[in-house]
Amino acid sequence: MRRRHVILAAPALLAAPALAQPYPGPVRIIVPFATGGTTDIIARLIADEMGRRLSTTVIVENRPGAGATLGTGLVARAAPDGTTLLVSTISGMAVGNTLYRDRIQWDADRDFAHIATILGTPYLLLVNPATQMHSIADFIAAAKAPGGVAYATSGIGSVPHLVGLRLAQAAGFELQHIPYRGGSQAATDAIAGVVPSVMDSLTAASAYIRAGSLRALAFTTRERIADFPAIPTFVESGFPDIIADGWAGIAAPAGTPRALQERLAAAIREAMAAPQVARRYAETATLPGTLFLDDAQAFVRAEIAAWAPVVRASGATPG
Numbered sequence: 231m232r233r234r235h236v237i238l239a240a241p242a243l244l245a246a247p248a249l250a251q252p253y254p255g256p257v258r259i260i261v262p263f264a265t266g267g268t269t270d271i272i273a274r275l276i277a278d279e280m281g282r283r284l285s286t287t288v289i290v291e292n293r294p295g296a297g298a299t300l301g302t303g304l305v306a307r308a309a310p311d312g313t314t315l316l317v318s319t320i321s322g323m324a325v326g327n328t329l330y331r332d333r334i335q336w337d338a339d340r341d342f343a344h345i346a347t348i349l350g351t352p353y354l355l356l357v358n359p360a361t362q363m364h365s366i367a368d369f370i371a372a373a374k375a376p377g378g379v380a381y382a383t384s385g386i387g388s389v390p391h392l393v394g395l396r397l398a399q400a401a402g403f404e405l406q407h408i409p410y411r412g413g414s415q416a417a418t419d420a421i422a423g424v425v426p427s428v429m430d431s432l433t434a435a436s437a438y439i440r441a442g443s444l445r446a447l448a449f450t451t452r453e454r455i456a457d458f459p460a461i462p463t464f465v466e467s468g469f470p471d472i473i474a475d476g477w478a479g480i481a482a483p484a485g486t487p488r489a490l491q492e493r494l495a496a497a498i499r500e501a502m503a504a505p506q507v508a509r510r511y512a513e514t515a516t517l518p519g520t521l522f523l524d525d526a527q528a529f530v531r532a533e534i535a536a537w538a539p540v541v542r543a544s545g546a547t548p549g
Contacts, residue, residue, distance in 0.1 A: 252286065259291070260302075260315065261273050261293070267412045268476070275507050280498060283496070302338075311490075317478055342482065343491055344481045344529070345481060346494075350475060350477050353430065357445050370401045380427070382417075384413035436457075446461045451475075481530075
């Protein structure tokens with residue numbers, strides 16, 4: 231499976247700061263989505279491990295809304311003292327920086343110190359097993375039929391929303407998008423039959439696929455995923471331009487002292503490698519992040535540039 235953020239060369243081992251010294255204070259990690267989604271799952275996995283390594287308390291706080299830009303803006307305005315961090319996401323940073331340009335007062339590159347990437351995950355289209363949709367072709371046929379097919383996502387401007395837009399444009403059907411404040415509730419409603427389909431990340435949906443509570447139709451990867459070899463890709467289903475690699479990271483407000491950034495980066499690296507955390511990454515078919523400090527900053531900058539034309543071409547609006 232080809233992932234841009236994991237095939238980039240990993241940086242040299244970070245210099246080991248004196249992690250035994252007390253940290254400046256308790257740490258809040260702001261997740262700009264509701265509880266239970268991809269970023270929330272991973273943030274809570276690594277928070278306790280980070281706290282042990284920083285000798286302080288690390289709590290996770292959910293601030294959903296406006297395609298992840300509300301929570302992101304909160305951190306952009308926070309004091310650069312290392313105690314307020316953000317789970318940065320492809321939706322909030324790479325997509326939101328363009329989609330919400332006229333509504334936000336921050337810049338995803340200039341106003342943040344990107345400390346690390348913490349996960350990589352693809353997206354996929356899933357349907358309630360009670361439906362007669364077993365392939366992308368079935369989904370498109372149902373979408374073009376009278377009444378159409380609605381699909382749920384984690385919100386307007388999210389990458390799942392853009393993937394749905396691109397599919398609708400390529401296949402020539404009218405989009406019926408139902409935005410939620412987070413992916414967890416969207417998936418729950420798809421399982422319950424409230425909505426027939428949902429576009430979600432593999433991290434969040436892997437347990438539903440294995441349990442049979444949702445049927446996966448296609449991944450946004452170039453090639454099939456080894457853990458789920460029976461599930462095709464959009465590429466092989468006739469849509470070569472529908473490729474999207476999801477990611478999330480940890481960022482601090484710009485101006486955070488470099489020494490604190492290095493301590494955070496070292497703590498995040500060690501937290502991701504902790505046996506219980508690594509095991510959970512494997513269980514959810516999630517790739518741990520590999521980029522830190524300057525490499526993470528450069529990666530986010532490149533993602534902003536790469537997604538800007540995609541967002542503009544999609545026709546998506548903030549709503």
